Amino acid sequence: xxxxxxxxxxxxxxxxxxxxxxxxxSNSASDYFIWYxxxxxxxxxxxxxxxxxxxxxQGQRVTVxxxxxxxxxxxxIAATQPGDSAVYFCAEFREGTALIFGKGTTLSVSS
Amino acid sequence: DGxxxxxxxxxxxxxxxxxTLSCEQNLNHDAMYWYRQDPGQGLRLIYxxxxxxxxxxGDIAEGYSVSREKxxxxxxxVTSAQxxxxxxxxxxxxxxxxxxxxxxxxxxxxxxx
Numbered sequence: 001x002x003x004x005x006x007x008x009x010x011x012x013x014x015x016x017x018x019x020x021x022x023x024x025x026s027n028s029a030s031d032y033f034i035w036y037x038x039x040x041x042x043x044x045x046x047x048x049x050x051x052x053x054x055x056x057x058q059g060q061r062v063t064v065x066x067x068x069x070x071x072x073x074x075x076x077i078a079a080t081q082p083g084d085s086a087v088y089f090c091a092e093f094r095e096g097t098a099l100i101f102g103k104g105t106t107l108s109v110s111s
Numbered sequence: 112d113g114x115x116x117x118x119x120x121x122x123x124x125x126x127x128x129x130x131t132l133s134c135e136q137n138l139n140h141d142a143m144y145w146y147r148q149d150p151g152q153g154l155r156l157i158y159x160x161x162x163x164x165x166x167x168x169g170d171i172a173e174g175y176s177v178s179r180e181k182x183x184x185x186x187x188x189v190t191s192a193q194x195x196x197x198x199x200x201x202x203x204x205x206x207x208x209x210x211x212x213x214x215x216x217x218x219x220x221x222x223x224x
Contacts, residue, residue: 009151034211043115043201043215044154089153093211098144098169101153 012108019077021105023090026071030092033066034099035075038087047075047088077107085109114138115216117202122221124196132187132219134202143185144203144213147171154201160185161208189221196223 013019025033031052036044050057050064050073057064063076073090087104115136124130136143142161146154156169160179174193179185185204189196199220203213 032211041218043203043218045215046212049211091211096209098156098159098209099154099211099213101146101155103151103153 008105009103010106010108012110013080015080015082015109015111017080019075019080019084019107019109021075021077021088021090021107023073023075023102024071025073025090025092025102027092027094027100028068028071030094032093033064033073034091034093035062035064036089036091036101038089038104040086044089080107080109082109082111115202115204115214117200117216117219120217120219122219124221124223126223127191128223129188129190130196130221130223132189132200132202132221134185134187134216135183136185136202136204136214136216137183138204138206138214139182140204140206140214141182142205142207142209143179144205145169145175145177145185145187146201146203148199148201148218157187157200159209189223196221 034049035047037047038044048059048064050066061078065074087106089104090102091099118133144159145157148154155171157175158177160166176188201218202216205213
């Protein structure tokens, strides 16, 4: 079946390090791949998206990479800060359908 | 101050009772969604509505019902038929008739005993 999953449920980094959060997907027909951030007790927030015909997109301190050959998506956070501590979800989207979320990776940033 | 509000933040009910969770948005978004989140899990879609007076079932609609009488409001009723209702419920909206950039409310944590 269609699924979006993450390689690791938790990731711990030191403040100032770069973080890489990975996600594997199975549906080649998805049009967009998206990253959301969820802080404790809150709803998820949109971070960045990438269209399926792209392989890299950069935002402010974040970069998303898409490797369609191996169906892999990653989120890179530069100079990770304590405020980046949260659960990160990847999601996939096809036009005319709904978002499908993965299970999430908990990022813990220590000072 | 635009956004999505969900109330209450915490809700407790006895087994066998129906309960309605509120979701209101003033973003003028056409599409609204309800998700369920269980510990350590991703979000699973319960129902979504792309336009007033219309809604579709998501992946886990059994035991839930919704209505969309107004653009701003999309209440979710958790019925007694839902076997495991204790969860964190999230409401979201998006511009247009459905998209991937969704704006989420703060959630309602429902506990049924």
